[in-house]
Amino acid sequence: MLNSKKVEVMSKVALYEHGEGKETLKLNKYYKKDYASAKLLSSLPLGIVTGILITALIFIVDTEWPMQLYKSMGGVMAVLLYGICFVAFVVAYCFFSAFMYNRKYETYRGNLRIYGLNLRRLEKIYDEEEQALNSKNE
Amino acid sequence: MNKLINLRNKIEGFYLKHSKIVGYLVRLLISFACLILVRQSINFSPFLSNIWTILALSLIGGFIPIKFLMILILAYITAQVYALSIALGLVIAIILMIMYLLFFRFAPHYGPAFVLMPILFFARIPALMAMLLAIIAPALSVVTVLFGTILFYLIHFLHINAATFATATGTLEFTKVELLIEGVFGNREFLLALGTLFAVFMIVHFLKRISYKYSIEIAIAIGTGVYIILMLGSSLIFGTLTVTRLLNYWIGGLVSGALALVINNIWHPLDYSRTEYVEFEDDEYNYYVRAVPKATFEREKVQVKRINKRKTL
Numbered sequence: 001m002l003n004s005k006k007v008e009v010m011s012k013v014a015l016y017e018h019g020e021g022k023e024t025l026k027l028n029k030y031y032k033k034d035y036a037s038a039k040l041l042s043s044l045p046l047g048i049v050t051g052i053l054i055t056a057l058i059f060i061v062d063t064e065w066p067m068q069l070y071k072s073m074g075g076v077m078a079v080l081l082y083g084i085c086f087v088a089f090v091v092a093y094c095f096f097s098a099f100m101y102n103r104k105y106e107t108y109r110g111n112l113r114i115y116g117l118n119l120r121r122l123e124k125i126y127d128e129e130e131q132a133l134n135s136k137n138e
Numbered sequence: 139m140n141k142l143i144n145l146r147n148k149i150e151g152f153y154l155k156h157s158k159i160v161g162y163l164v165r166l167l168i169s170f171a172c173l174i175l176v177r178q179s180i181n182f183s184p185f186l187s188n189i190w191t192i193l194a195l196s197l198i199g200g201f202i203p204i205k206f207l208m209i210l211i212l213a214y215i216t217a218q219v220y221a222l223s224i225a226l227g228l229v230i231a232i233i234l235m236i237m238y239l240l241f242f243r244f245a246p247h248y249g250p251a252f253v254l255m256p257i258l259f260f261a262r263i264p265a266l267m268a269m270l271l272a273i274i275a276p277a278l279s280v281v282t283v284l285f286g287t288i289l290f291y292l293i294h295f296l297h298i299n300a301a302t303f304a305t306a307t308g309t310l311e312f313t314k315v316e317l318l319i320e321g322v323f324g325n326r327e328f329l330l331a332l333g334t335l336f337a338v339f340m341i342v343h344f345l346k347r348i349s350y351k352y353s354i355e356i357a358i359a360i361g362t363g364v365y366i367i368l369m370l371g372s373s374l375i376f377g378t379l380t381v382t383r384l385l386n387y388w389i390g391g392l393v394s395g396a397l398a399l400v401i402n403n404i405w406h407p408l409d410y411s412r413t414e415y416v417e418f419e420d421d422e423y424n425y426y427v428r429a430v431p432k433a434t435f436e437r438e439k440v441q442v443k444r445i446n447k448r449k450t451l
Contacts, residue, residue: 046239046243049239050236050239050240053232053235053236053239054236056232057229057232057233057236060225060228060229060232060312060315061229061315061316061319062316093240096244097243097244100244100245101244104244
């Protein structure tokens with residue numbers, strides 16, 4: 001006979017695995033700190049690309065302003081200032097992405113806990129069924 | 139109220155039954171509405187403006203995940219502008235890419251709200267998105283409202299200056315870019331809309347968290363008032379107030395507030411009359427909890443008529 005409780009828990013587990021779980025179960029391999037660090041590193045190239053795009057936009061929109069800065073401050077100082085701003089932006093971008101992925105991890109972690117709870121409930125149901133079968137055979 | 143909740147339950151039930159088809163239709167409708175609206179404003183490429191192209195793209199939009207819908211619509215905007223001017227297309231592409239890399243890469247689920255912002259602007263109810271996001275989303279989602287406002291004003295400026303952009307060619311390409319950037323980011327109306335929507339979002343977001351009865355409803359009412367006052371006041375100060383604007387701000391603000399209230403009541407139906415206050419403590423904290431039960435509704439009475447009686451052995 002069908003065990004309705006088992007079917008209910010199994011449906012919940014299967015629904016999670018086929019939906020949100022596809023992405024979140026990957027998170028389970030990492031600790032929060034490792035996950036955020038990995039994402040921080042992977043954000044580095046995108047941070048550089050964003051910085052370059054912003055620089056390009058500034059140059060396209062107003063070519064005079066960077067040239068004036070270059071003339072007034074001198075070549076080395078202007079490049080140095082640009083370099084500092086660029087690095088500061090990339091660092092800020094990486095930390096912002098780490099913050100966002102941290103939040104994402106926290107959100108998904110809650111649902112993963114419920115998934116784990118359901119797995120344990122399922123295991124318990126299996127144990128109970130096995131015990132019932134054994135006692136019947138004896 | 140009961141009718142609204144019943145309606146919500148019916149919609150929910152219908153969605154659960156036909157989730158795939160409904161999801162597909164919603165994505166198709168969003169993409170079609172956005173693409174048609176963009177075409178009405180910036181139809182520079184005959185191929186892209188063709189209704190069959192738009193229908194084909196909408197069909198694609200229906201099949202792809204909602205996360206990629208935003209990319210499809212932004213690519214369409216860029217391609218339309220590129221047909222007008224290479225430099226403008228490049229600048230629009232850079233601006234949209236920066237927006238994506240700065241925010242939507244981390245929160246792609248705000249993509250639909252972002253592309254819906256221009257539609258709400260055209261319908262004169264941009265405050266609706268600001269209030270809804272303030273209620274249901276975290277404070278960071280204000281970026282969606284701000285970026286959506288920038289997107290609308292970019293499209294709007296290209297629309298009203300289409301003739302100027304179309305006539306200038308050759309070396310004047312970069313002049314077009316300067317004109318676009320100055321026209322949008324130096325536009326007082328744009329800055330006012332940006333500031334007003336930011337203020338509305340923040341006010342609603344922080345007021346709804348205050349521990350009052352009907353805090354969300356009060357927040358929406360105050361948000362609506364702030365929107366109307368700021369838009370009308372700024373227009374009065376700068377001497378740009380016309381009868382059309384007066385009506386737009388009044389009706390737009392009130393409709394936004396009313397729609398936000400209705401959507402909120404469908405989404406979070408709360409019954410404040412049964413609010414309970416609980417106080418308890420553990421080793422570290424004292425807890426003062428206000429529990430507001432969800433509004434219940436009278437279920438439809440269903441009579442079950444047994445045709446075959448159950449046989450007993």
